[in-house]
Amino acid sequence: MNGEILLQTLLSGILIGLVYALVAVGLSVIYGVMEIVNFAHGEFLMLGMYSSFWLFALFALDPLATLPLTLLLLFGLGALVYRFTIKRIVNAPMLSQIFVTFGLMILFRGGAQFFWKPDFRTVENSLVSGNVVINGLYFGIPHIVAALGAVVATGAVWWFINRTRLGAALEATAQDKEAAQLMGIPSHWIFALAWGLGAACAGVAGVLLSTFFPIFPEVGANFCLIAFVVVALGGFGNVTGALWAGIIVGVVEVLGGFWIGPEYKLAIVLTLFLAVILVRPQGLMGRAE
Amino acid sequence: MMTKKRNSLIVVGAALALVLPFIVSNPAHQNYLILVLMFAQIGVAWNILGGYVGQVSLGHVAFFGIGAYTSTALLISVGLSPWIGMLIGGIVAAVFGVMIGWICFRFKGHYFTMATIAVAEIIQVLFTNWEGVGGAVGLYVPMDRQGWGVMVFNSKLPYYYIALGLLCVTLLGNWAIEKSFLGYYFRAIKDEPEAARSLGVSLTAYKLVAIAISSFFTAMGGSFYAQKELFIDPGSVLVTSLSVKMSLVTILGGVGSLFGPLVGSTLLTGIEEATRQFFGGSGMGIDLIIYASIIIIVAIYYPAGVLGWIKHLLRRDAKTEGGA
Numbered sequence: 319m320n321g322e323i324l325l326q327t328l329l330s331g332i333l334i335g336l337v338y339a340l341v342a343v344g345l346s347v348i349y350g351v352m353e354i355v356n357f358a359h360g361e362f363l364m365l366g367m368y369s370s371f372w373l374f375a376l377f378a379l380d381p382l383a384t385l386p387l388t389l390l391l392l393f394g395l396g397a398l399v400y401r402f403t404i405k406r407i408v409n410a411p412m413l414s415q416i417f418v419t420f421g422l423m424i425l426f427r428g429g430a431q432f433f434w435k436p437d438f439r440t441v442e443n444s445l446v447s448g449n450v451v452i453n454g455l456y457f458g459i460p461h462i463v464a465a466l467g468a469v470v471a472t473g474a475v476w477w478f479i480n481r482t483r484l485g486a487a488l489e490a491t492a493q494d495k496e497a498a499q500l501m502g503i504p505s506h507w508i509f510a511l512a513w514g515l516g517a518a519c520a521g522v523a524g525v526l527l528s529t530f531f532p533i534f535p536e537v538g539a540n541f542c543l544i545a546f547v548v549v550a551l552g553g554f555g556n557v558t559g560a561l562w563a564g565i566i567v568g569v570v571e572v573l574g575g576f577w578i579g580p581e582y583k584l585a586i587v588l589t590l591f592l593a594v595i596l597v598r599p600q601g602l603m604g605r606a607e
Numbered sequence: 608m609m610t611k612k613r614n615s616l617i618v619v620g621a622a623l624a625l626v627l628p629f630i631v632s633n634p635a636h637q638n639y640l641i642l643v644l645m646f647a648q649i650g651v652a653w654n655i656l657g658g659y660v661g662q663v664s665l666g667h668v669a670f671f672g673i674g675a676y677t678s679t680a681l682l683i684s685v686g687l688s689p690w691i692g693m694l695i696g697g698i699v700a701a702v703f704g705v706m707i708g709w710i711c712f713r714f715k716g717h718y719f720t721m722a723t724i725a726v727a728e729i730i731q732v733l734f735t736n737w738e739g740v741g742g743a744v745g746l747y748v749p750m751d752r753q754g755w756g757v758m759v760f761n762s763k764l765p766y767y768y769i770a771l772g773l774l775c776v777t778l779l780g781n782w783a784i785e786k787s788f789l790g791y792y793f794r795a796i797k798d799e800p801e802a803a804r805s806l807g808v809s810l811t812a813y814k815l816v817a818i819a820i821s822s823f824f825t826a827m828g829g830s831f832y833a834q835k836e837l838f839i840d841p842g843s844v845l846v847t848s849l850s851v852k853m854s855l856v857t858i859l860g861g862v863g864s865l866f867g868p869l870v871g872s873t874l875l876t877g878i879e880e881a882t883r884q885f886f887g888g889s890g891m892g893i894d895l896i897i898y899a900s901i902i903i904i905v906a907i908y909y910p911a912g913v914l915g916w917i918k919h920l921l922r923r924d925a926k927t928e929g930g931a
Contacts, residue, residue, distance in 0.1 A: 349717075353716070353717070354717065355717035355718065355720070355721060357721075403903060403907065406907050407906070407907055410906075410907075410910060411910055412661070412663065412716050412717065413657075413661075413663055413858065413862060413906070413910065414906040414907065414910045415717070415906075416663050416665075416717060416720055417854075417855075417858060417902050417903075417905075417906035418902075418903055418906045418907060420665070420851065420902065421899045421900075421901075421902030421903035421906060422899070422903065423899075424851075424895050424898060424899035424902065425895070425896060425899035425900065425903065427892075427895060428892040428893070428894070428895025428896040428898070428899055429892065429896060430892070431891065431892030431895065432891060432892030432893060432895075432896060433892075436892075535892075543721075543724065543725060543728060546718075546721045546725070547725070550718065550721075579736075581732065581735070581736055582732060582736065584728060584732060585728070585729045585732035585733065588725040588726075588728055588729050589729060591725060592710050592722070592725065592726070592729075595710065595713055595714065595722070596710050596713070599713040599714070
């Protein structure tokens, strides 16, 4: 096989892997704080994409310019979802928790189908488009911008959790809800914050993807599965672990697609994931309990 | 007192079930009854793992699909009767279930659920690209022969009774488990895993028993579906939405109860049919919105399902009577 093509494939895997990492960080923050897996996570990404698309289609605003707006919208949505549904099932049986977020997933998809039709949509000719050639290797500019944006966003989340007082409160609640409550940290506000933050991560990833990825109501499904794999590989609630795991998943996906066939991409990633948990149930980067 | 009431209810219900297709003669309505029985049957099968042991699988469609594909492929290639194909499909699914369980039971709670979805997605991709079983096009059940031997019929009536028979067999299996030591172990694993472990109950071993039984019965439902529809493809027998439906009928009716899935299936299939009547086919999204709202409301406000809610009301009535 041609070395240049291999290198090209590898690098494109890394680029998309960084976006996967950002989606996974959102999932991880929510799970880390309250041990609830958000099955509707892919739908936050989908809504981020649609927000980007409509602002572009209706007001000719570029996705990059509207990114902060979408971030705020999704943050608000995440917090609202917590306030009106998740808050009621924080201490409910696991079955209720699973089915509430699963129900939200179907609700958002149904809503998207109802309001925006099940068609494929694309953002054409945004500020970031075209290709760039570096040392004879071709890269889509949207892919590079998306990867860079994802790294910045992931870094911001890391900074927020590790370097700010609010982040410390989040971490404290994640470790011991009752003790944190006794220290005057209101759990319900922290949970709402985690949901806002989680949804915002997925939403930002959605905006970054919208410049080169088709937009449709079910677009979130595969991203949610991949994010789950990344979180499991990177170790639960571990931001830097998610970054590395995202890159690994991105590379495995493109190489598998290249060697075995693109139709098997998702199956390869999921098989890798099953193989890893067979050997290391705590994930590649996670520490044993 | 309660058991007597329950037993007489069961007898009346069974008698009604036997004569129902003679009262309801419209084929479309008969089809609805068959769907109710079929989803009740796979709901009961799902309940064994998801309800009794508390391992919420949303990948059960893989077992359903394996059942459908095994019996259909055997019927097409060697002309094997679907009755035997159904059993072989069940066994294949049970073996597969144990293999999957061995990996996925390393996960607890929510992540187990996610892992089962991952497994089902892998199976869907593999079958979609496996030309030997029709790939994305799917398989047609040959219709050159008809009758009980090949389980192909022109009328709905025989399918109704097969679905009813399957449901009874699955209910009996579930009832036998409930009454045996397995039932106690399963509940112990769900409610008090640490206590069960300290008493020497191997959690993983009994979870594997549960997934084997559960996937066996789910696969039988898949074989029946193939014979009823006479056509299967990955889009119909390997989609996650089917996993959701089999768990949802159980949750709606009452998790971990024998007849919960039957109650849930009657309601949910009815709601689905009504939605289709009022809002047209799928694709509009309204059916999904209604479906999702039911899931969310039941999960938040009625986690014990309809049967749990009725029991709660009965108990309250009994208390007021006793007090007066």
